Amino acid sequence: MVRIPAPSPQEGTFFCLGSLEITMNLNEHTAAGCRGREILERIGDKWSLQVIAVLGERTLRFTELKREIEGVSQRMLTVTLRGLERDGIVVRTVYPVVPPRVDYTLTPMGATLLDAAITMVGWAESHLAEIDAARAAYDARTAETEALKSQ
Amino acid sequence: MVRIPAPSPQEGTFFCLGSLEITMNLNEHTAAGCRGREILERIGDKWSLQVIAVLGERTLRFTELKREIEGVSQRMLTVTLRGLERDGIVVRTVYPVVPPRVDYTLTPMGATLLDAAITMVGWAESHLAEIDAARAAYDARTAETEALKSQ
DNA sequence: CGGTATCCGACGAGATACTG
DNA sequence: CAGTATCTCGTCGGATACCG
Numbered sequence: 227m228v229r230i231p232a233p234s235p236q237e238g239t240f241f242c243l244g245s246l247e248i249t250m251n252l253n254e255h256t257a258a259g260c261r262g263r264e265i266l267e268r269i270g271d272k273w274s275l276q277v278i279a280v281l282g283e284r285t286l287r288f289t290e291l292k293r294e295i296e297g298v299s300q301r302m303l304t305v306t307l308r309g310l311e312r313d314g315i316v317v318r319t320v321y322p323v324v325p326p327r328v329d330y331t332l333t334p335m336g337a338t339l340l341d342a343a344i345t346m347v348g349w350a351e352s353h354l355a356e357i358d359a360a361r362a363a364y365d366a367r368t369a370e371t372e373a374l375k376s377q
Numbered sequence: 378m379v380r381i382p383a384p385s386p387q388e389g390t391f392f393c394l395g396s397l398e399i400t401m402n403l404n405e406h407t408a409a410g411c412r413g414r415e416i417l418e419r420i421g422d423k424w425s426l427q428v429i430a431v432l433g434e435r436t437l438r439f440t441e442l443k444r445e446i447e448g449v450s451q452r453m454l455t456v457t458l459r460g461l462e463r464d465g466i467v468v469r470t471v472y473p474v475v476p477p478r479v480d481y482t483l484t485p486m487g488a489t490l491l492d493a494a495i496t497m498v499g500w501a502e503s504h505l506a507e508i509d510a511a512r513a514a515y516d517a518r519t520a521e522t523e524a525l526k527s528q
Numbered sequence: 529c530g531g532t533a534t535c536c537g538a539c540g541a542g543a544t545a546c547t548g
Numbered sequence: 549c550a551g552t553a554t555c556t557c558g559t560c561g562g563a564t565a566c567c568g
Contacts, residue, residue: 265501276414287549299543305540312516313508328549343497345497353486357464439531452531455531475529477531
């Protein structure tokens with residue numbers, strides 16, 4: 227388990243991730259202020275991870291990206307890309323030509339994020355069967371309880 | 378980059394995470410059906426990761442959990458715990474005593490998930506400064522553009 | 529103590545229409 | 549082509565009240 231000593235305890239510490247402490251200002255003393263969760267809020271949304279994944283293969287234009295991801299609306303792709311650009315995860319390059327051309331590329335930092343994300347996906351892949359079994363068992367238990375109640 | 382050959386292509390394949398293909402039924406052919414994203418939907422929500430983290434240290438009762446997490450409502454803690462229980466990440470143990478006592482424990486699978494999550498948090502920790510810089514730069518650029526437009 | 533039930537506001541996200 | 553603007557609806561999550 228990772229434990230990071232708080233460098234300036236007088237600012238107050240916040241149990242961010244169990245034993246993983248981080249230092250923060252007291253006025254940020256909310257769960258939303260947890261920096262460790264920020265990255266999950268970024269890639270935990272509906273589209274970010276998929277965008278990062280496809281850009282991990284190669285640079286793409288807006289329309290190519292939209293075609294590649296399948297299901298994303300133009301609006302949400304724009305919103306997602308702006309967020310990723312703001313965080314320095316993708317670079318947006320506009321070519322002043324007609325018709326317009328905009329390329330999106332993963333930054334080096336974005337590539338390292340993709341590596342970390344793949345770890346998570348790997349975990350998911352190797353535990354999917356176990357999760358499905360747990361769900362089936364839980365749902366069976368729940369259904370049984372419900373049936374007893376309605377008698 | 379991870380590429381998993383689709384075992385039964387006739388069921389249709391779906392580009393789940395860039396080059397990471399998974400097999401799925403055609404009637405699940407939505408982005409939400411992506412199994413790789415399921416785990417992110419689980420721990421990407423507002424409270425799951427924090428619950429997993431504090432349970433990673435030791436078994437806790439409901440009220441202890443609520444005290445430990447700070448900011449979570451009773452409702453959301455219940456909802457979160459039910460979800461984690463259903464997925465086999467935590468175990469809920471009810472002791473038939475008065476007053477009631479309910480213990481929550483991380484399963485072995487939950488512990489491995491915590492390890493994977495810590496990888497992500499580690500990434501976040503080591504890139505926070507870079508992300509903040511990127512945001513500041515982006516916001517500065519945006520503010521500048523806005524100022525020019527309103528002239 | 530450890531929940532459930534209900535109400536309600538805020539936000540995420542799709543559909544659609546319009547633009548440089 | 550690559551967006552922006554607006555509307556709308558569904559879901560998330562907090563507050564509150566009640567229960568075994």
